[in-house]
Amino acid sequence: MAPIGSLWGVPRQRQTKYILSAAAIAGLEVDLKPFEFGVSNKSPEFVNKFPFAKIPTFEGEDGFVLLEGASIARYVASLAPESGLLGNSIKDAALVDQWIHFAEHEINGYTDLVWQLVERFFPEKGYSESIHKSVLERQERSLKFLEQNLNLREFVVTDEITLADIVLASITQRAARVTLGAAERALYPNVFAHYARVAGDPRIKDIFGAADFVEVPVGPKKDE
Known part of the structure; x- marks a missing residue:
């Protein structure tokens, strides 16, 4: 091909x-x-x-x-x-887009912000504990929403993997390497069961690779 x-x-x-x-x-x-x-x-x-x-x-x-x-x-x-990656109808396709935007903006956006904070990417290598806490609280709200939506179904739009599931699993993997340690992951069993289903699919397992999850969330670098 x-x-x-x-x-x-x-x-x-x-x-x-x-x-x-x-x-x-x-x-x-x-x-x-x-x-x-x-x-x-x-x-x-x-x-x-x-x-x-x-x-x-x-x-x-x-x-x-x-x-x-x-x-x-x-x-x-x-x-x-x-x-079936975009669903089977116009409404399915809209839901796929909805979950992709949700994943990128309501989960991954906060992962990236935390990473930038702790790595001191901001001017004068600034770090704010209050901003860090606020960002984690916003991500927690989003993860709770996703956890509830996965309570009764294996995938977020149809009965098979869609592009939305791929994006959500990729973003979950990223969060579990930055903001979600073992204790935090335990709060979202449905989210991580969903991740395992998607990332473990034989067609894409090698693309996702090893989980490489952190045991504890990343913390701020010490002042130099």
């Missing part, structure tokens, strides 16, 4: 997992190009094609260029409607 296009990204990146998993379940091939962050994305050839110079980025065999992981994954899924 000829590839539908080329993808620039790194396997550990959650967005790359969205795309490769969608392609695997859809029965499509994507050519993952060699990539070295800070080198490949600064080359004139890359910047000329992708001026934003971030990953993941995609170029179809027909020259169609796309960025943003969820958008690329949705495009890939749309090429194989029979896969």
Whole structure:
């Protein structure tokens, strides 16, 4: 099977997992190009094609260029409607989009913010304990909502894996490497059972790779 296009990204990146998993379940091939962050994305050839110079980025065999992981994954899924990745109706597709936006903004957005806080990415290497606590509380609210929605069903939209499940599982994996230690994960049995179902699917198990969960949430770096 000829590839539908080329993808620039790194396997550990959650967005790359969205795309490769969608392609695997859809029965499509994507050519993952060699990539070295800070080198490949600064080359004139890359910047000329992708001026934003971030990953993941995609170029179809027909020259169609796309960025943003969820958008690329949705495009890939749309090429194989029979896969069920976007559901089986217009309403299903809307729900898939709903859960993708929820996962990215109401869960992963807070994971990334905590990581940036503890790694002192902000001006003057600033860290705020009160902001850290507030962000975790917001993520907790979102995880409780997801936990309730997974109480009576295995997947969030239909009776099989959709793109929404792939995105949610990727984002759950990311959170469990940053904000959710063992004690926190125990509060969300449905969320992590869902993660195990999706990440353990034989079609995408190798794409998700090892869980690499932390035992305790990451904490702030000491003042230098």
